[in-house]
Amino acid sequence: MENINKELKVSALENGTVLDHIPAENVYKALDILGLKGIGNQITIGINLSSKLFGKKGIIKIADRFFQDDELNKLALIAPHATVNIIRNFQVVEKKKLVMPHEITGIAKCMNPKCITNHQPVRTRFTVLEEDGEISLLCHYCEKRSDIKSLF
Amino acid sequence: MKKSLISIQDFSKEEILHVLETAKEFEKNRVQNILEGKVIACIFFEPSTRTRLSFETAVNRLGAKVIGFSDATNTSVSKGETLKDTIKMVSNYVDMIIMRHPLEGSSRYASEVSSVPVVNAGDGANQHPSQTLLDLYTIMQTQGRLDHLKINMVGDLKYGRTTHSLLQAMSHFSPEFIFTAPEELKMPVEYKDFLNERGIKYTETTSLEEHLDDCDILYMTRVQQERFTDPMEYEKVKDVYRLKASMLENVKPNMKILHPLPRVNEIDQDVDETPYAYYFKQAENGLYVRMSIISCLLGYR
Numbered sequence A: 001m002e003n004i005n006k007e008l009k010v011s012a013l014e015n016g017t018v019l020d021h022i023p024a025e026n027v028y029k030a031l032d033i034l035g036l037k038g039i040g041n042q043i044t045i046g047i048n049l050s051s052k053l054f055g056k057k058g059i060i061k062i063a064d065r066f067f068q069d070d071e072l073n074k075l076a077l078i079a080p081h082a083t084v085n086i087i088r089n090f091q092v093v094e095k096k097k098l099v100m101p102h103e104i105t106g107i108a109k110c111m112n113p114k115c116i117t118n119h120q121p122v123r124t125r126f127t128v129l130e131e132d133g134e135i136s137l138l139c140h141y142c143e144k145r146s147d148i149k150s151l152f
Numbered sequence B: 001m002k003k004s005l006i007s008i009q010d011f012s013k014e015e016i017l018h019v020l021e022t023a024k025e026f027e028k029n030r031v032q033n034i035l036e037g038k039v040i041a042c043i044f045f046e047p048s049t050r051t052r053l054s055f056e057t058a059v060n061r062l063g064a065k066v067i068g069f070s071d072a073t074n075t076s077v078s079k080g081e082t083l084k085d086t087i088k089m090v091s092n093y094v095d096m097i098i099m100r101h102p103l104e105g106s107s108r109y110a111s112e113v114s115s116v117p118v119v120n121a122g123d124g125a126n127q128h129p130s131q132t133l134l135d136l137y138t139i140m141q142t143q144g145r146l147d148h149l150k151i152n153m154v155g156d157l158k159y160g161r162t163t164h165s166l167l168q169a170m171s172h173f174s175p176e177f178i179f180t181a182p183e184e185l186k187m188p189v190e191y192k193d194f195l196n197e198r199g200i201k202y203t204e205t206t207s208l209e210e211h212l213d214d215c216d217i218l219y220m221t222r223v224q225q226e227r228f229t230d231p232m233e234y235e236k237v238k239d240v241y242r243l244k245a246s247m248l249e250n251v252k253p254n255m256k257i258l259h260p261l262p263r264v265n266e267i268d269q270d271v272d273e274t275p276y277a278y279y280f281k282q283a284e285n286g287l288y289v290r291m292s293i294i295s296c297l298l299g300y301r
């Protein structure tokens, strides 16, 4: 109990969004996907925090920022077990789980070197495929599958 | 709403059958000026004489006019114009765009930018749906049906886009497949998954002789050098199969040999004289099927 209180003191949010249970190695990707690099809001990032469930986890707290569900759901690609806490007036007013999006646009790169999206200014578009817990992306243009690692 | 033909999977079973039925009508009467006054662009960003001539003949036989280019070397494209700008400009002039481009997905993108229907005449190693429809038409013509046929695909099943698209299109018609390919050029797992999901049976072999006698369609393909990144890999497999007339003694009487052409060494000249050779008629069918595709997409059939 003491630990939790200490953590809250350091980074308590008055209003904003807390993204928890992000795999530690994907925290920077999460910032990218949500477009948080270079914005003016106060952001607290924790990496390699211990988690009973995942070993090492990451956490991102963004002050005064609330997201649409479809913005947040993009995170499911790299952090399928992440949880979202909406904070208002220091209280968690809502908890959400992510839903894997059916389609994503503009955030991943096609791994096919002969794909039109790698040669012309075309916004990428993929259908998300989930097979046996493995996620891959089917390019809307060249119809080839890309590994999730091609995301950035 | 405008409808384009980019990938064979854009067409439902009913749409495929409609195109094939319409093609029969054009085969009976190939001079039909139903598109008089229309202008259609044939823009080929990489040369393909065979495909271009077939499409341009189809346009002419329908009574429409053709504009375009057969090679992007001397166009604004070589000066760095984006595909988007080229398509925007051309689609303002014409009633339909038929395009071929070396980059995969280029036709899909063009159809999203264009204000008129786009027909994909080949986008790199991805799709070439008019070839698939003419293959289906030819299969139907030779067998009197599309349902419950055994199709033996031979050659480069790894890089060969015609076999991949034909497999997808035939999946509407309860087929059975034989895949004859060397280890290096086997049918990719994603297409086998596609068949497994639909409960469609297939058998794989490396021997050409093994399934000649129990198939209805022998679909031969060429091993294309340009698809290989490793020249050694190409040398190993380029002449792996060679079909000779003497190998056809015990085939089914209804069996027909198809090939998207051009062939290199995979079908001997002496096969041409057998009653099983059908690849030249198949190429001719391309004209009727392309006439059908164009008139169906423009709403004239």
Ligand SMILES: [Zn+2]
Residues within 6 Å of the ligand: A110, A111, A112, A115, A116, A117, A139, A140, A141, A142, A143, A144, B105
């Ligand atoms: Zn692609």
